[in-house]
Amino acid sequence: xxxxxxxxxxxxxxxxxxxxxxxxxxxxxxxxxxxxxxxxxxxxxxxxxxxxxxxxxxxxxxxxxxxxxxxxxxxxxxxxxxxxxxxxxxxxxxxxxxxxxxxxxxxxxxxxxxxxxxxxxxxxxxxxxxxxxxxxxxxxxxxxxxxxxxxxxxxxxxxxxxxxxxxxxxxxxxxxxxxxxxxxxxxxxxxxxxxxxxxxxxxxxxxxxxxxxxxxxxxxxxx
Ligand SMILES: [Zn+2]
Ligand SMILES: [Zn+2]
Numbered sequence: 001x002x003x004x005x006x007x008x009x010x011x012x013x014x015x016x017x018x019x020x021x022x023x024x025x026x027x028x029x030x031x032x033x034x035x036x037x038x039x040x041x042x043x044x045x046x047x048x049x050x051x052x053x054x055x056x057x058x059x060x061x062x063x064x065x066x067x068x069x070x071x072x073x074x075x076x077x078x079x080x081x082x083x084x085x086x087x088x089x090x091x092x093x094x095x096x097x098x099x100x101x102x103x104x105x106x107x108x109x110x111x112x113x114x115x116x117x118x119x120x121x122x123x124x125x126x127x128x129x130x131x132x133x134x135x136x137x138x139x140x141x142x143x144x145x146x147x148x149x150x151x152x153x154x155x156x157x158x159x160x161x162x163x164x165x166x167x168x169x170x171x172x173x174x175x176x177x178x179x180x181x182x183x184x185x186x187x188x189x190x191x192x193x194x195x196x197x198x199x200x201x202x203x204x205x206x207x208x209x210x211x212x213x214x215x216x217x218x219x220x221x222x223x
Contacts, residue, residue: 003028004101005086026100034082037105038075038222046073046197047222057196069204071214073194074113075222076105083221087192091138099141102220106145110218119216120184121148124191124203125156127176142220143190153180154203175202183212194219 001010001024010028027035038047043055050056061068077083089095123139131137143150155178176199187207189200194217204215 001025003031004097005031026103031101034080035101036078036080036083038078042222044072046194047075049078049222061197061201065201068201069208069215070197070201071216073197073200073217073219073222074109075194075219076102076109077221079193079221079223087221091134091192094134094136096136096141099145102142103145106142106218106220110146114188114216114218117186117188119148119186119188120151121146122151122154122187122189122203122207124189124199125152125154125177127156127158129158138192139190142192142218146190151184153183154178154206155180175206177203177206179206179210183207183210185212186214187212187216189215189217191217191219193221193223195223 001012002008003010004026006028008028010025012025038049041051042049043052043058045054045058048055048057058068079087086098086101090098121143123137123143125139126134126137140150156176157178158176187204189203189207191200194200200217200219204212204217207215
């Protein structure tokens, strides 16, 4: 095997357990070390690193908007400098193959947190303009790794920024998403990066208006 990140050969594990149950690795140890997985302590709601139960972003959200449409976000990696380079290669230079570097951890995280919950997988869509530039949707690329049915019920039309409105108005009146059919009851939204959580919550609030009862998210990175 060749490492998907540095393109050097990977030394396969020659133990008996690997022989009996081969784990085909997609990245080498050296590259794996540079990917930084999120570890405790973190916000129990969105996984932002903090010693408190809930981070300032989540508290601020509740203060400004009351009821939070998002139940919980689970992220896998921190947005360190190495990951920033990878995301630039993946999203902006179209290196789709990089998805393989994250495959194992995406699957394991899904299993650990969401297996047996009967969730409908909904990737955050890209607007048409960006899709035609990138030729793929990074959220969908991550969703495909889960090998579960994908529900394409959201579309996106990014509007003009309306800076005169209050933050609350901006978030809800400028919702870039549209929904094409009633929502299933339990949703798992998929996206690449969770930054402020606004995008995920805009999608979540629309899904809830159209029938969702529980909305959670799985994102590759918590920045
Ligand atoms: Zn490597
Ligand atoms: Zn939080």
